[in-house]
Amino acid sequence: MSEPKHVVIIGSGLGGASAAAALRERGYSGDVLVLGSESHRPYELPPLSKGVLLGDAEEPDWVREADFYADKNIDLRLGTTAVRIELGGRLVHDGSGGEYRYDRLLLATGSQPRSLPVPGTDLPGVRTLRTLDDSLALRSAFSAAERIVIVGAGWIGTEVAAAARKHGAEVTVVDQIQAPLEPVLGAEVAGVFRDLHTEHGVGWRLGAGVAEFAGGPDGVRSVKLTDGTELPADLVLVAVGAAPRVELAHAAGLDLSDDGGVCVDATLRTASPDVYAVGDIAAQFHPRYGKRLRVEHWANAKYQGEHVAGNLLGEHEPYLSSPYFFSDQYDLGCEYRGLADPDNDELVVRGDLKSREFTAFWVRDGKVTAAMNVNSWDDGDALQSLVDNRTEVTPTQLREADLAGLG
Incomplete structure (x- = not known):
């Protein structure tokens, strides 16, 4: 495999930005183009539900300093959304009519919050958390909210609950599971987190789902549960997981896995030899586990991004790192x-x-x-x-x- 002249990266999050930086660190001198829909330069997601939301930080952890991309001759196109990939022509099209030719293409499109198929999800005050703007808006809303309902007792839900309690709001967490984080940690260790939050004043509605968000043009007023309970709410966070952004890949004809990710081999390459995928969307055949894994954590995006740079330049090295994540709550x-x-x-x-x-x-x-x-x-x-x-x-x-x- 010869060294490419043009590398295009779709996605300006941690995975895409890490790959672009690693290409330059490896001495690659060809064109590196990064297309990103957001207006902010690449940043890391963990602080959005931790330091930024708590008010301990005004900015996220930026992947690189503001002048890094220009200094390294990385063409960072913010506010630019890729809308179509032509695998045969090796072209990427954006929403404004621009087109970009590639020799190697990296998909690092990340994921988006899942919604609930219930009435009222579009009411003002029903929010999700994924971006820096989401985090800043949610933090601002904390100051005015007296009663917050969080739907989802996973990592995002529990971290947001801790931040909301710091801001003084009454917090109730709703989930159909029996203990927070139970699917990941099991009942015994999950009980540690349940008791921690209970001691800090968080209320639980576990074993019940959401039937409806009720309210009007002025905003959400309550959350109606499937067991008939109605919880008053000035603010609701829906934190029921994330869906990989694979629309581009699917429309281009790339194979998707059973869990909706983009199928890649051990080296993070798709069935199209010049196209790779990393981060939340990558359903990688992992040699250590002997099966496909799709991991939605910070470390996976960062280290897959750094690793794939070598393979974009002609190497054929498997990605072997084990999943890793961290959390801070109280x-x-x-x-x-x-x-x-x-x-x-x-x-x-x-x-x-x-x-x-x-x-x-x-x-x-x-x-x-x-x-x-x-x-x-x-x-x-x-x-x-x-x-x-x-x-x-x-x-x-x-x-x-x-x-x-x-x-």
Whole structure:
């Protein structure tokens, strides 16, 4: 595979911007064009539900300084939306009639918040959180809202609940699951987060869904649940997951996975040899797990973006990193590495769940599938090694042994 003259990247988020920077860091001197719909230069998403929303930061973490792109001769076209890809002609068309020829194309289009198929989703005051503008608007709305309902008890929902409580609002979280984060963490560890939020005044309506958002032209006034309950609300956040933005890929004829992502091989390449995908949309065949994974976390976008740069230039290296994410809620901070099946994996806890200073391991066939450290920061490298190497260990070793000596 010869080195390309023109690389086009669709998506100016973390994945696309990381790939563009890595191309230059590898010494690539050809054209690099990044098309992004947003008006802001590339930024990272985690602060939007953490520091920015809490009011601890006025800006997100920018991927690079403002002058980086011009200095590195990266053509960053903000406010430019790609609307069509011609695989045969190797062309990308934008919404204003512009067209761009590529030798290699990277899709890094990210995802968008899912909506609920119920009446009232278009009422003023029913919000989602995905962009910097969303975060700033939501933070501003906190100051006027007395009663906030959050639909969704996942990572975004629980982080927003913590931020809303800091701003003094009454907060109720609604979800059909039985404990916050239960599908990811299992009931026992999820209980730690439930109790944490309860202690900070968050109310729960678990095991129930949303039937309707009620209100009028002035805004939402209540959330009606499927069990007949009606919750008063001045502000609602819908945080029920994200859908990959794959419309361009699908229209171009690229294969989609069962979960809606763009199918890519271990090197992040699609079935079209000159087209790659990273981040939220990439349903990668992951050699470590022997199946397709689509991961919607910050680290995946960043490291896939950096990795794919080499493959865009002719390498053929598989992406092998394990999933990773982190969260901060009140005085609890945690990091999660790997991919657990809480319903079937054995849970092993090192430390004390009640003290909220512990490490949770999920174990299958004597090997660690995932590890999460909570308010404990000394063993990150050891946990990564255990997850990556799939070393055989016993529960007693995980509870008592020097972790650095196990991996």
